[in-house]
Amino acid sequence: MTNLEETNLSPLIVGTMRLGLWGAQMNSQQLQEFIEESIEFGLTTFDHADIYGDYTTEADFGKVLKNNSSLRTKLQLITKCGIRRVCANRPDHKIKSYDSSPEHIKWSVENSLKELATDYIDVLLIHRPDHLMDPNEVAEVIFHLYEAGKVRSFGVSNFTPSQFELLNEEIPLCTNQIEASILALNPFEDGTIDQCLRQGVPPMAWSPLGGGALFQTGEDPRLNQILQVARPLQEKYNCQLDQLLLAWLLRHPAGIQPVLGTSKIERIRDAVGALAIQMDRTDWYDLWQASKGAVLP
Ligand SMILES: NC(=O)c1ccc[n+]([C@@H]2O[C@H](COP(=O)([O-])OP(=O)(O)OC[C@H]3O[C@@H](n4cnc5c(N)ncnc54)[C@H](OP(=O)(O)O)[C@@H]3O)[C@@H](O)[C@H]2O)c1
Numbered sequence: 001m002t003n004l005e006e007t008n009l010s011p012l013i014v015g016t017m018r019l020g021l022w023g024a025q026m027n028s029q030q031l032q033e034f035i036e037e038s039i040e041f042g043l044t045t046f047d048h049a050d051i052y053g054d055y056t057t058e059a060d061f062g063k064v065l066k067n068n069s070s071l072r073t074k075l076q077l078i079t080k081c082g083i084r085r086v087c088a089n090r091p092d093h094k095i096k097s098y099d100s101s102p103e104h105i106k107w108s109v110e111n112s113l114k115e116l117a118t119d120y121i122d123v124l125l126i127h128r129p130d131h132l133m134d135p136n137e138v139a140e141v142i143f144h145l146y147e148a149g150k151v152r153s154f155g156v157s158n159f160t161p162s163q164f165e166l167l168n169e170e171i172p173l174c175t176n177q178i179e180a181s182i183l184a185l186n187p188f189e190d191g192t193i194d195q196c197l198r199q200g201v202p203p204m205a206w207s208p209l210g211g212g213a214l215f216q217t218g219e220d221p222r223l224n225q226i227l228q229v230a231r232p233l234q235e236k237y238n239c240q241l242d243q244l245l246l247a248w249l250l251r252h253p254a255g256i257q258p259v260l261g262t263s264k265i266e267r268i269r270d271a272v273g274a275l276a277i278q279m280d281r282t283d284w285y286d287l288w289q290a291s292k293g294a295v296l297p
Helices: 028-040 057-067 102-115 135-147 161-168 192-199 210-215 222-237 241-250 265-276 281-292
Strands: 013-015 045-047 076-081 123-126 154-157 176-179 204-206 257-260
Touching (some): 028 057, 028 265, 057 102, 123 135, 135 161, 154 161, 161 192, 222 241, 241 257
Parallel strands (some): 013 257, 045 076, 154 176, 204 257
16 A cells, blocks of 8 residues: 555645636636646646535536546545545435445445546545444445556544544555644644654644634634734744644644635745744744644643
């Protein structure tokens, strides 16, 4: 089984959740430009899930790939399976549930391959921990998909350290894609990121900018505290707020790969600037304390 070292993903990943029906509703031309320009900025890895856009965003992306045969070799595709979402496009889903059964994984991979118009998925993730998951069965079906050349690398998303361990004993996992940002500190403290570090697998951080909350005035008292600390740091590092907070994630030794959620190509370009920022240890903790609202013990 391969892992991320062989898969070679970009250090920042382009999320697709908000590009289609669940957000910008890009047409094919707009999506093609967004993909091509992201690649030009060096961001070659795109994060999907079967459910995005109520099961339509993979197909939007696939349409672009179908019409531009040279694109596939220039990018890597992550997709996820295992959530049975209730929506008009899945009338047989009467109740929301999670499904990591071999039948569902196999069916879902075949479907994603068809929707994305590709022969292989670079990284397949189990989207959410399924309490009824049998790790042996999952390992077996993934191994078959790997042997068939349909899945090159395999990981999980939103798994606790013990859930990760359970599956990792049967099959090597290449990542745990988790919510992590200056507003989502839990994985830094509950062992999730420690485990990735120990295993040598880079975690991926979804909602790295708090799903946009960092740019809105909201109820969260942490926002003001973070912004107050961030402002002088933006001057020090000569950067924007988004770049600073991505650099904060990138500073961690686990090799966190932020999954960007923007649908604006200029924000993709700006995000790349974060890679050049080497944040000082004390500044990292200054932001940590601002988010915590308390000084370190
Ligand atoms: N594994 C999972 O369970 C899971 C869950 C959620 C998401 N994901 C993945 O993670 C990706 C990112 O998640 P996310 O979309 O929540 O990430 P995010 O980058 O934290 O949030 C994106 C939102 O923030 C806004 N935004 C970004 N930069 C901004 C800026 N400089 N100024 C103002 N607004 C800004 C975006 O609006 P604009 O479009 O206008 O820039 C968008 O609405 C998703 O696309 C998906 O691939 C995975």
